[in-house]
Amino acid sequence: MPVTPAVSVDGLVMRYGDKVAVDRLSLTVEQHTITAVLGPNGAGKTTTLETCEGYRRPHEGTVRVLGLDPVRQRKELNPRIGVMLQGGGAWSGVRAMEMLRHLAKLHAHPLDVDMLAERVGLGDCGRTPYRRLSGGQQQRLGLALALVGRPEVVFVDEPTAGMDPQVRRTTWELLEELRADGVTVVLTTHYMDEAERLADQIHIIDHGRLVASGTPLELIRGGTVTTIRLVVTRPFPPGAPDSLRAALGTETVVAQLDDVSLLVTGPADASTLAKVSRWCEEQGVLPESLALGQRNLEDVFLELTGRELTP
Amino acid sequence: MTATSSGTFTPMPGAAPLPRQVLAQAGMEARLMLRNGEQLLLAVVIPAIVLVGGVKGADRIGLDFSHPPVDVITPGVLALAIMSTAFTSLAIATGFERRYGVIKRLGTSPLSRTGLLAGKVGALLLIEVLQVAVISGVGLALGWEPDVNAVGVVLAIVFGTAAFAALGLALAGSLRAEATLAAANLVYLLLLAGGAVVLPTSAYGDFGEFARWLPSGALGNAMRDALTDAVVGWRELAVLTGWAVAGAALTARTFKWE
Secondary structure, three states, X not given: OOOOOXXXXXXXXXXXXXXXXXXXXXXXXXXXXXXXXXXXXXXXXXXXXXXXXXXXXXXXXXXXXXXXXXXXXXXXXXXXXXXXXXXXOOOOOOXXXXXXXXXXXXXXXXXXXXXXXXXXXXXXXXXXXXXXXXXXXXXXXXXXXXXXXXXXXXXXXXXXXXXXXXXXXXXXXXXXXXXXXXXEEEEEEOOHHHHHHHOOEEXXXXXXXXXXXXXXXXHHHOOOOEEEEEEEOOOOOOOHHHHHHHHHOOOOEEEEEEOOEEEEEEOOOHHHHHHHHHHHHHHOOOXXXXXXXXXXXXXXXXXXXXXXXXX | OOOOOOOOOOOOOOEOOHHHHHHHHHHHHHHHHHHOHHHHHHHHHXXXXXXXXXXXXXXXXXXXXXXXHHHHHHHHHHHHHHHHHHHHHHHHHHHXXXXXXXXXXXXXXXXXXXXXXXXXXXXXXXXXXXXXXXXXXXXXXXXXXXXXXXXXXXXHHHHHHHHHHHHHHHXXXXXXXXXXXXXXXXXXXXXXXXXXXXXXXXXXXXXXXXXXXXXXXXXXHHHHHHHHXXXXXXXXHHHHHHHHHHHHHHHHHHOOOX
């Protein structure tokens, strides 16, 4: 019997006025995974997530969560999902634990709220009114609110934004424990390291379109592709990237990083290296360093979209 | 479900029974309202001042009522208290719930929109019980001798709450939080002064004929009917029903959840 995907988005189009925020996006999230939707600010991540959560009706296409329509079948679906908003979501005067207890009462089999508060690190601010919680504490409460009903799927929007490194690591461990316990985690992030560390599957979105999907390893390796970073002593002559690319062949991509460095992405074998040195000789530039490297997600993103992920 | 592990977070989803959800929501909203100083001022302190001031003042300026002033003004102040809670407090609280994303947050919880609405009504009724107790206490201390029709009182409270809550939600659902705060207070003051809520429509001369069609005048008259003459003010209840239906229709059309 095929397992229903946790989320399936098919041909989703979302517009704000004339602006297309999500453009024929299709993606699937398998159950019991951590799946990251990665992209720069304004890529359409939150809009996509909010459509899955039933806050927005698809303008075109369909969205199903656990096989259910998030708008029409919200009564059936809502108890089964947990949502962590990017911010807000509580009365300004409500105390942290009071809010958590309240959400717990709306569910049939909630988690023990004291245990949960301890786990997300709310221990010492349980009686603090929401408006006096720090940004990081509000995030932690938001995560606890998403988990308290023992959901099958949790949607977490930028879960570690504004958290200090220590809490960030604890949060990652918590998300990994959720997966181990059989919860599906769908997270949006613009942090590479977060996606690389946590995700089983990554969907990269830019301008509302899916530009790549795969495991972190698949995305980084992309077959045999690696990188050569060439740094020279004096600035390159104009047109250097095109000229190097012509010398290396069409399988490679050459990007100019600054005046004195180029990034070559392609099969970094001995023959390519030889061609790079020969090209330097012809151009009359002296290599200062020639570094071979694995691509990281940052490079993948740069290649796919032509821009940096994190400004 | 294929998960075999039984860890801390192993899914076990489910909604609590609706009555428990509504009760939780009502309790939460009532608690938050009572914790808020301004809301408490509006709910209990201002009506109590109006009652004492009204009864003392009426003796001095010689307002001519068919009953002793305290017997006329106390029901009016009860109506004022209902109006302040069901309209002003509800509108302000709901406006800020939209602003702070509370309604959005609850939108993905098991609490349905009907449940949320029921919770809000529950919170209003809880606070109104408190208001009726305090204001009746002050009235009795001032020598109030009511002639009670209990059915009339309950119907006036329920229909008045429905009418003002529908109007308050229409306001809160379409304006920004600050604008809702300003508008809800302004409307409250205007109706307090000229809405025939505390004083009977007969005290307003020709304007009274108009004021009796206002939700404030209708609620005020319904309370006075039930507490001075011990009758049910059916006509007033019909007017309140009209306002409730109009407000609910407006809310349904214009309410934005965010």
